[in-house]
Amino acid sequence: ATDARLLPSLAANLAGDSAVRLASLEALEGWGKQASAVVPAVVELRNNKEAAVRSAAVQTLAAIDADIPHLVGELRAALADADWDVRRVAAESLGQLGPAAEAAVPQLFGMLANEEDSDFASSALRGIDAAPLEALSLLSEQLDSTDGRTSAYAIFLLGKLGAQATEILPRLEKMLQDTEAGKGGIREKYLKQAIAAIKGE
Structure with missing residues (x-):
């Protein structure tokens, strides 16, 4: 139920013990933006000192915070949490926000190099499907990364910058030239897509 009269008591329960907090967070999540107060x-x-509470708080925040820039800031902060599950929930929530979460791209991109985080970070980057101009130098630096996933996502995200990444075009074209046709896998596909996007084709 989302009876507005219940909101104050649910909010008060957030100060209770762990079990009460977790139950209240779960209930608030169901309220969506009606619980933004x-x-x-x-x-x-x-x-909170307990990872389960922090993780539930991040998930609830993603459901109830109507102020997207504020939410993105909170989720980005949660990406630095010591607990894997908290980072995962934050990344998944950012991915669901789409291009509105592009400010988180440099952080998520950096997480690709961590084996523990790389799967959910790459999913979030695909979900956001955009990149901020500030990420240009970071992405161009990582084109030659020895980590295949990092290099592939640098190419993918440079394509999202479109004409703003024109200065990188010669490098991408050279990389495609050096890739054996039909044998480059996802990297070859991303190179072709990025080159076309930057050229506006």
């Missing part, structure tokens, strides 16, 4: 209380729980 309790965002500050949920944000506080992002620093």
Whole structure:
């Protein structure tokens, strides 16, 4: 139920013990944006000593925070959490926001190099499907990364910059030239897509 009269008691329960907090966070998540008034209380729980509470707080925040720039900031902060599950929930939530979460791209891109985080970071990058101009130098630096996934996603994301990445075009074309036709796999596919996007084709 999302009876507005229940909101104050649910908010008060966020100060309870772990089990009560987790149950309240789950209930608030179901309220969606109607529960936006309790965002500050949920944000506080992002620093709770228990990872399960922090993870649930991030998931609830993604459901109830109507202020997208604020939400993106909170989710980006959660990407630095010590707990894997908290980072995973934050990344998945950012991916669901699509291009509105492009500010998180440099951070998520950096997580590709960590084996523990690379799967959910790459999924989030595909979900966001955009890149901010500030990421241009970082992405161009990583084109020659020895980590195949990092290099492939650098190509993929440079393509999302379109004409803004024109200066990188000669390098991408050279990389495609050096890739044996039909044997480059996902890297070859991303190179062709990025080159076409940057040229506006």
